[in-house]
């Protein structure tokens with residue numbers, strides 16, 4: 540199993556950035572030997588995070604499953620928004636889990652939309668009756684479906700820190716009112732479309748985070764889209780408002796890590812132990828199941 544903690548050496552590419560579960564490279568121009576400024580190689584690892592830790596146990600094929608799912612969503616959403624995908628003709632070492640993309644002028648906003656109330660949004664609602672300044676009906680509980688998806692943007696925090704919720708007015712101040720309205724409407728429309736497709740296939744998308752860049756004046760969808768890494772996936776047949784919902788993809792990991800069998804405590808501040816093989820295998824199977832249910836393709 541390759542060591543997922545160090546950037547790969549990819550001949551012809553320069554390492555640009557490593558996130559929690561994905562890495563960025565830039566193709567090198569053979570003539571100048573310098574990284575190209577117009578393209579990037581987005582590589583999805585098999586790393587998985589839980590409870591704000593990157594686990595020691597990679598999930599085989601997770602990177603490929605989520606890359607193929609994101610590519611499928613990009614094509615499903617082409618009538619709504621352009622995207623940054625150039626090609627899947629990538630080095631053999633990362634084939635299937637990497638995409639060559641157009642390098643965009645990225646907007647400094649994490650564009651989050653929520654269709655259900657949970658997580659940080661629930662905390663804000665409990666304290667203020669609103670989320671991102673949007674007043675919600677009284678009496679909502681964890682997991683309730685919202686009257687309609689709402690835009691709840693946040694900052695782009697440095698790795699290891701948490702994104703901070705910001706009001707829409709802060710987005711307007713940062714990128715201008717017109718562009719703020721465009722990314723708000725697109726983010727909400729993407730989640731709406733995602734749930735139209737996913738609900739019919741037994742999956743609820745509670746919320747999602749997308750990132751946009753600019754191609755001139757055009758807003759272009761970048762990063763990944765509607766994957767279990769960028770969105771909360773819930774099994775529709777277990778949806779029951781009033782308590783935290785099971786995760787479609789990470790429930791096995793979370794339950795084992797919080798069970799006596801792991802010998803680990805969330806409150807210890809220590810890194811979690813490696814996962815047992817059966818938990819890794821069950822988690823891989825859930826990623827494959829989500830891909831096959833949504834796309835209708837066989838992984």
Ligand SMILES: N#Cc1c(N)ncnc1-c1cnn(CCN2CCOCC2)c1
Pocket residue numbers: 556563579581623640641642643644645752761762763
């Ligand atoms: N997708 C995409 C994409 C694109 N199509 N064009 C330009 N940039 C990006 C991109 C992808 N990830 N990040 C966040 C990582 N940043 C790296 C630098 O440092 C700050 C964090 C930017």
